[in-house]
Amino acid sequence: MKKTIAVIFGGKSPEHEVSIESAKTVCAKLEAAGFRALPFYAPREGAWRLVKLADLAAGRALKGPELEPSLARGCFLKKGGGTVRPHALFPIIHGSTGEDGVLQGLMELLGIPYAGCGVTASAVGMDKIISKELAALDGVPVLPHVAVRAHQRAAMGPLLKKAEKLGFPLFVKPVAQGSSVGVTKVKKPAQLRPAVENAFRFDTAVMIEKGVDRAREIVCGVLGSQDGAKASVCGEVVPQGGHEFYDYEAKYLDDNGMRLDLPARLPKATSERLRETAVKVFLALGGSGLARVDFFVDPKDDRKFYFCEINTLPGFTSHSLYPRLWERTGLKPEKVLKELVAIAERAAARRRRLTIARK
Ligand SMILES: Nc1ncnc2c1ncn2[C@@H]1O[C@H](COP(=O)(O)OP(=O)(O)O)[C@@H](O)[C@H]1O
Numbered sequence: 001m002k003k004t005i006a007v008i009f010g011g012k013s014p015e016h017e018v019s020i021e022s023a024k025t026v027c028a029k030l031e032a033a034g035f036r037a038l039p040f041y042a043p044r045e046g047a048w049r050l051v052k053l054a055d056l057a058a059g060r061a062l063k064g065p066e067l068e069p070s071l072a073r074g075c076f077l078k079k080g081g082g083t084v085r086p087h088a089l090f091p092i093i094h095g096s097t098g099e100d101g102v103l104q105g106l107m108e109l110l111g112i113p114y115a116g117c118g119v120t121a122s123a124v125g126m127d128k129i130i131s132k133e134l135a136a137l138d139g140v141p142v143l144p145h146v147a148v149r150a151h152q153r154a155a156m157g158p159l160l161k162k163a164e165k166l167g168f169p170l171f172v173k174p175v176a177q178g179s180s181v182g183v184t185k186v187k188k189p190a191q192l193r194p195a196v197e198n199a200f201r202f203d204t205a206v207m208i209e210k211g212v213d214r215a216r217e218i219v220c221g222v223l224g225s226q227d228g229a230k231a232s233v234c235g236e237v238v239p240q241g242g243h244e245f246y247d248y249e250a251k252y253l254d255d256n257g258m259r260l261d262l263p264a265r266l267p268k269a270t271s272e273r274l275r276e277t278a279v280k281v282f283l284a285l286g287g288s289g290l291a292r293v294d295f296f297v298d299p300k301d302d303r304k305f306y307f308c309e310i311n312t313l314p315g316f317t318s319h320s321l322y323p324r325l326w327e328r329t330g331l332k333p334e335k336v337l338k339e340l341v342a343i344a345e346r347a348a349a350r351r352r353r354l355t356i357a358r359k
């Protein structure tokens with residue numbers, strides 16, 4: 001009997017469409033790896049649905065019976081009768097409510113093994129301030145920043161002054177968003193307050209970070225668990241076509257918005273340090289399963305690099321960075337997914353043992 005893996009996709013974030021594309025690849029590759037993929041579609045509003053693999057693959061309307069998670073029974077109830085009890089869950093909802101611990105909490109309550117980071121690592125990974133502070137505690141280089149929290153918004157003058165002292169350019173960003181939504185490159189003092197106010201449209205806390213002018217952006221895939229994790233080769237994302245940084249347009253609207261150099265053109269010593277640091281960040285944050293760790297490298301001196309962010313549910317479309325990084329490292333997507341399911345099962349078994357030990 002094939003193991004059934006429910007691939008949960010869609011979600012409420014701006015990356016809804018990307019998630020659908022990721023699910024197409026994840027389902028196809030899980031099937032290629034010998035599993036039975038069950039596509040669970042989470043629309044922007046309303047109940048999840050068990051949709052047809054063929055409809056997802058062909059880009060047709062996603063229809064099917066509604067699903068209701070049953071915490072009491074640890075399964076999903078199908079509207080109209082019947083239950084679905086997958087061997088494991090594979091969430092591939094990017095951004096808020098999918099990647100930030102919310103969905104992970106539900107899966108935890110259901111008691112079904114699930115791929116990827118747990119509640120804490122997901123929540124910490126989503127928060128740009130907390131993740132950087134935790135990484136820095138472990139000696140990972142990060143850029144200096146000033147945080148503006150909701151309660152400081154009305155009287156943020158002194159914080160803006162403090163941020164200006166870091167020197168320009170500054171990058172202003174919502175603390176827990178993604179896809180460069182609400183991110184502004186600020187080049188002079190007069191632009192700072194409007195940029196912070198703009199970022200507050202998307203979040204309750206804002207980070208003002210020292211910018212690395214024309215930073216090189218290096219990405220690295222991590223796969224594993226707290227028992228041991230490995231890093232893929234590094235890749236370099238090069239914004240193209242007049243985008244001054246890797247903004248929302250370059251990511252999603254401009255087909256030629258970026259180029260990926262794979263592997264990144266870096267001296268071996270630098271890429272080795274970045275790979276080690278990627279694993280270090282993953283472990284420091286309590287990661288499990290997968291993550292993509294992004295860095296800034298000083299364009300004038302590649303020995304100077306800084307941790308930018310961790311994505312705990314990175315894109316998994318056919319042209320996404322994460323699967324491409326692993327493919328270049330010699331691991332096909334089927335293999336990556338197989339490892340992720342095995343890690344999920346081990347993590348669930350461990351949690352069960354810990355719960356029993358506490359009784
Ligand atoms: N401190 C910085 N120095 C240089 N570029 C930055 C800095 N912070 C952000 N950027 C630019 O903005 C983009 C988005 O910022 P990032 O922190 O990765 O947030 P997101 O989660 O939205 O991807 C980066 O890919 C990079 O192009």
Ligand SMILES: [Mg+2]
Nearest residue numbers: 179180294309
């Ligand atoms: Mg980013």
